[in-house]
Amino acid sequence: MTRYMLKRTIGAVIVMWAVATLVFFMLRIVPGDPIAAMLFDVGDPAAAEEIKEKLGLDKPMYVQYAKWFLLVLQGDLGNSIYGSNIQVNRLIAEAAPRTLSLATLSFIVATMIAIPAGLIAATRKNSNLDHGVTFFAFLGLSMPDFWLAILLIIVFAANLHWLPAIGYVPLSEGFWPWFSHLILPSIAVGTAFSAIVARMIRSAMLEVMKSDFMQVARSKGLRENTLIMIHAFPNALIPVVTVMGIAFALLMSGAVVVENVFSIKGLGRMLIQGILNRDYPVVQGTILIISAIFVFTNLLVDMVYTLIDPRIRYDK
Amino acid sequence: MDNILKTLTAEQRTRIDDEVRDAYDFDPRDPLFGLSRNDLSGSEMKRRTVLRLLAAGGTLTALQLVPGVLGGSGELQAAGKAGGTLTCGWAGVGEIRTIDPAQINQVLQFQIASNVLSGLMHIDASLVGKPDLTEGFEVSSDGTEYTFKLREGVTFHNGDKFTADDVLFTYNRSKDPKKSIHSRILKNVKEVTKVNDYTVKFKLGRAQASFLTKTLERASGRAMTIVSRGGIEKLGVQQYGLTPVGTGPFKITFHELGQGVILEKNENYYDPSRPKLDKVIIKPIIAAEPLAAAIEAGDIKLIGGNPPAAELIDRFKSNPDLVVKEAPGPGFQAVWMNPHRDPFKVADFNVPLPELMKQKGFKVRLAIAKALDRERYLKQARFGRGYPAYGSINPAMGYYFDENLGDDSNQKFDVKEAQKLLAEAGFPGGKGFPELTLGATVQNRRDAQVVASILKRNLGIKVKVETKDSPVLLQDFLAMRYDMMRIGSGGDYDPDDGVVDWMQTNSKFNGAKRDKSKMKFGYWSEDEADKLIATQSVEANVKERKALVQKANKITSDKVACAFLYHPMDIKVWHKSVNVPAESLIPALVDLDRTTLS
Numbered sequence: 066m067t068r069y070m071l072k073r074t075i076g077a078v079i080v081m082w083a084v085a086t087l088v089f090f091m092l093r094i095v096p097g098d099p100i101a102a103m104l105f106d107v108g109d110p111a112a113a114e115e116i117k118e119k120l121g122l123d124k125p126m127y128v129q130y131a132k133w134f135l136l137v138l139q140g141d142l143g144n145s146i147y148g149s150n151i152q153v154n155r156l157i158a159e160a161a162p163r164t165l166s167l168a169t170l171s172f173i174v175a176t177m178i179a180i181p182a183g184l185i186a187a188t189r190k191n192s193n194l195d196h197g198v199t200f201f202a203f204l205g206l207s208m209p210d211f212w213l214a215i216l217l218i219i220v221f222a223a224n225l226h227w228l229p230a231i232g233y234v235p236l237s238e239g240f241w242p243w244f245s246h247l248i249l250p251s252i253a254v255g256t257a258f259s260a261i262v263a264r265m266i267r268s269a270m271l272e273v274m275k276s277d278f279m280q281v282a283r284s285k286g287l288r289e290n291t292l293i294m295i296h297a298f299p300n301a302l303i304p305v306v307t308v309m310g311i312a313f314a315l316l317m318s319g320a321v322v323v324e325n326v327f328s329i330k331g332l333g334r335m336l337i338q339g340i341l342n343r344d345y346p347v348v349q350g351t352i353l354i355i356s357a358i359f360v361f362t363n364l365l366v367d368m369v370y371t372l373i374d375p376r377i378r379y380d381k
Numbered sequence: 382m383d384n385i386l387k388t389l390t391a392e393q394r395t396r397i398d399d400e401v402r403d404a405y406d407f408d409p410r411d412p413l414f415g416l417s418r419n420d421l422s423g424s425e426m427k428r429r430t431v432l433r434l435l436a437a438g439g440t441l442t443a444l445q446l447v448p449g450v451l452g453g454s455g456e457l458q459a460a461g462k463a464g465g466t467l468t469c470g471w472a473g474v475g476e477i478r479t480i481d482p483a484q485i486n487q488v489l490q491f492q493i494a495s496n497v498l499s500g501l502m503h504i505d506a507s508l509v510g511k512p513d514l515t516e517g518f519e520v521s522s523d524g525t526e527y528t529f530k531l532r533e534g535v536t537f538h539n540g541d542k543f544t545a546d547d548v549l550f551t552y553n554r555s556k557d558p559k560k561s562i563h564s565r566i567l568k569n570v571k572e573v574t575k576v577n578d579y580t581v582k583f584k585l586g587r588a589q590a591s592f593l594t595k596t597l598e599r600a601s602g603r604a605m606t607i608v609s610r611g612g613i614e615k616l617g618v619q620q621y622g623l624t625p626v627g628t629g630p631f632k633i634t635f636h637e638l639g640q641g642v643i644l645e646k647n648e649n650y651y652d653p654s655r656p657k658l659d660k661v662i663i664k665p666i667i668a669a670e671p672l673a674a675a676i677e678a679g680d681i682k683l684i685g686g687n688p689p690a691a692e693l694i695d696r697f698k699s700n701p702d703l704v705v706k707e708a709p710g711p712g713f714q715a716v717w718m719n720p721h722r723d724p725f726k727v728a729d730f731n732v733p734l735p736e737l738m739k740q741k742g743f744k745v746r747l748a749i750a751k752a753l754d755r756e757r758y759l760k761q762a763r764f765g766r767g768y769p770a771y772g773s774i775n776p777a778m779g780y781y782f783d784e785n786l787g788d789d790s791n792q793k794f795d796v797k798e799a800q801k802l803l804a805e806a807g808f809p810g811g812k813g814f815p816e817l818t819l820g821a822t823v824q825n826r827r828d829a830q831v832v833a834s835i836l837k838r839n840l841g842i843k844v845k846v847e848t849k850d851s852p853v854l855l856q857d858f859l860a861m862r863y864d865m866m867r868i869g870s871g872g873d874y875d876p877d878d879g880v881v882d883w884m885q886t887n888s889k890f891n892g893a894k895r896d897k898s899k900m901k902f903g904y905w906s907e908d909e910a911d912k913l914i915a916t917q918s919v920e921a922n923v924k925e926r927k928a929l930v931q932k933a934n935k936i937t938s939d940k941v942a943c944a945f946l947y948h949p950m951d952i953k954v955w956h957k958s959v960n961v962p963a964e965s966l967i968p969a970l971v972d973l974d975r976t977t978l979s
Contacts, residue, residue, distance in 0.1 A: 096853045096856060096857075098852060098855075098856045099852060114558075115558040115559045116558075116559075116562075119559060144619075145478075147478050147479075148478025148479030148481075148484060148622055149478065149479040149481060149484065149618070149619045149620075149621070149622025149623055150618070150619055150622070151619055151622075151623070151638065152619070156638060159637055159638065159639070159640070160639065163639075211668075215670045215671070215674075218670065218671055218674040219670075219674055222674050222675070222678045222680070223673075223674040223677045223678045226678055226679070229678075229680055230671055230674040230675040230678050230680045231470070231664065231666055231671050231672075231674075231675050231680060231681075232641075232664055232680070233640065325475070325667045325668055326668050326670075326671050327671065328475075328639075328664060328665060328666045328667060328668075328671065329639075330475060330476060330638065330639020330640060330665075334475060334639065335639070338475055338476070340850075341850050341851070341852070342852065343852045
């Protein structure tokens with residue numbers, strides 16, 4: 066197991082390096098001059114040259130890459146090109162708790178809706194309940210999250226005044242302020258994911274319930290609840306956990322649109338803003354972190370498999 | 382603008398006419414503008430004195446005197462008590478990247494900086510420069526030397542005393558292009574010397590009309606917004622950009638990118654009666670609908686930053702809990718046509734207009750400019766908010782704005798004439814006209830589509846809208862890589878902002894990154910306009926400067942430097958529980974030092 070983990074970790078680091086390198090060069094190839102954009106209102110060519118020199122953007126691409134890579138090896142993701150040239154590490158450290166909060170709550174919302182919905186749909190196959198769950202799953206999948214977000218704001222913030230319309234409050238300022246600001250965005254993000262997971266649970270459960278061991282368990286006279294919760298559900302979890310792992314990684318990389326609607330600056334919004342501004346260090350740093358989230362979440366999912374299914378072992 | 386004036390009573394119009402007449406009743410050669418030395422001394426200026434100075438400064442319009450439009454007069458400060466916390470939403474922005482005056486280049490940034498930092502001068506609600514960190518100033522007879530007596534007893538937020546050394550430190554920092562993006566603004570300042578701890582002298586290379594109102598202005602100039610040496614040394618440049626230390630009415634106690642900014646009352650502000658509020662919380666809000674919901678729900682009480690989306694304004698106006706103020710905004714928007722590409726090709730604009738009118742490329746340019754139904758455009762794209770533009774001098778500039786240009790310009794809307802010109806150029810009814818692209822930012826897609834639809838309707842030509850991210854579009858614009866482009870200017874308070882920055886052969890936006898071996902000039906080059914613009918920039922007599930500005934503006938309009946489209950509106954929205962006095966209604970700014978809560 067340790068050997069396997071080590072191999073996977075090395076693989077993950079290589080993937081991260083490849084992604085970051087690709088992004089480094091692609092960013093510089095795509096059109097758009099960050100300095101011109103930065104100086105639009107000012108337009109002083111002397112200032113533009115000075116800034117280019119200061120930021121090292123006048124150097125050949127391979128020199129820029131070598132410099133950046135050496136800094137990354139030391140844990141320094143560089144400084145943003147824009148504004149106050151804040152360290153990317155600091156920007157990520159500020160955005161990550163917001164994304165983590167939103168991702169965790171959205172994940173909980175998605176799970177709370179998806180598991181009962183998926184189980185009900187599977188155990189009441191072709192019933193009205195199943196059709197209802199399927200209908201709402203498709204509705205959740207089809208409805209753009211920003212639209213749901215705006216609807217939630219209009220109803221619960223603007224009209225009922227129950228919850229705040231926008232913003233994020235850190236957990237350090239109290240549980241309720243933090244939680245109340247995240248309820249609406251978590252529902253907006255979690256609903257779409259719940260639909261995907263519910264559909265996955267339904268099909269996995271239907272597959273498992275047809276298997277021989279379920280027939281045996283049923284013939285032994287086990288109660289339906291025991292059959293479903295003890296025998297069927299854990300066996301249906303393998304594909305579900307895979308999807309949920311990817312879903313969590315996706316959530317951690319930022320629900321950009323919903324973050325925009327609720328004015329929460331998470332990793333996703335930071336990345337998009339960085340791309341729009343051609344803020345190379347911010348884009349490179351954020352993508353490096355996001356790729357790390359993806360590869361390590363996948364690793365975590367692989368480990369969770371061993372807990373769910375004792376037959377899965379990574380040792381020789 | 383006419384609509385606003387039409388809403389006035391006969392009595393109000395008479396009063397405004399009388400005040401305008403009185404304001405201009407002076408000899409322009411008189412260095413005191415027909416006022417006595419007593420009128421120009423002390424800490425308070427009477428209304429008549431202010432209006433005279435506005436007229437002499439070239440920024441007075443009748444519109445500024447309309448009660449409640451730009452402040453000016455007639456609107457009493459609403460009752461409100463000192464203290465409390467005001468929560469604001471900064472519209473259309475995800476984060477306030479920097480508030481360091483040496484780096485800021487967006488209105489939404491200097492709206493905050495103006496509450497935190499000070500300058501030697503500050504433009505008030507009537508667009509006139511008033512002393513800020515000075516107690517007074519003297520100008521030499523040739524207009525090249527300014528001596529400032531600095532305000533004594535002023536301290537920075539960190540407790541450091543403000544002295545002449547800080548003016549020198551700010552000057553030296555701002556003139557260095559490695560440290561400031563505004564170094565260009567100080568090129569005409571040859572020397573700044575400290576006479577004593579509270580007196581400084583500026584030596585200019587040549588007389589400069591905009592020195593007081595732009596270079597030394599704390600918000601619009603940014604180059605001489607006073608920064609704290611101690612603050613920069615202690616915090617470092619990065620942190621200073623987030624939480625700059627200044628001498629303004631508020632100090633920044635929190636700033637996290639994307640999360641917001643918190644301003645708290647500066648207890649040691651030089652004017653003990655200000656600020657009224659204890660605390661201001663500023664939250665950046667990108668999307669339009671959440672912004673509307675936030676102010677309707679009471680989560681925020683005032684909107685700053687970019688103007689709210691035009692489609693929200695009628696909704697806000699119908700809400701009895703909200704106050705909406707609309708006024709001319711400082712800027713212009715246009716459709717640019719590349720004179721180096723067919724069918725807009727013009728090899729040389731330096732020929733008399735009648736000859737230019739015979740050229741095929743010019744006919745097409747003029748046809749486009751004349752076919753732009755600006756009223757329709759404003760209705761469809763801006764929900765009726767904005768003013769038709771025929772030049773780069775905007776109505777918020779007041780005195781310099783040419784109200785007759787819409788009727789006098791070659792670009793005057795005339796569909797039949799436009800169709801005739803297009804036919805003469807070889808494209809009758811738009812037949813055979815190549816399909817061109819109209820570049821725009823992603824945010825301006827709707828605007829560009831309306832332009833395309835108007836051109837299709839009026840000229841029968843097909844224009845394909847192509848949207849790009851701002852940095853890419855800007856790069857294309859500067860390199861002259863476009864057929865047509867929808868782009869424009871903002872934050873233009875002084876005629877220099879409209880004509881020097883845009884309408885000279887060497888203007889900073891005029892094809893600065895083009896291939897100079899292939900293109901002799903950028904989007905436009907005209908010798909007479911160049912000369913007039915250069916002359917107006919140093920002309921001290923406002924009446925003569927006005928004549929020069931308007932003449933240059935008309936040339937750019939007649940010879941179609943671009944197809945001018947509209948001047949934006951400055952829109953301010955706040956909850957009725959917030960009392961914003963008239964004197965704080967400075968176009969584009971959100972000065973909160975006099976604001977109170979009910």
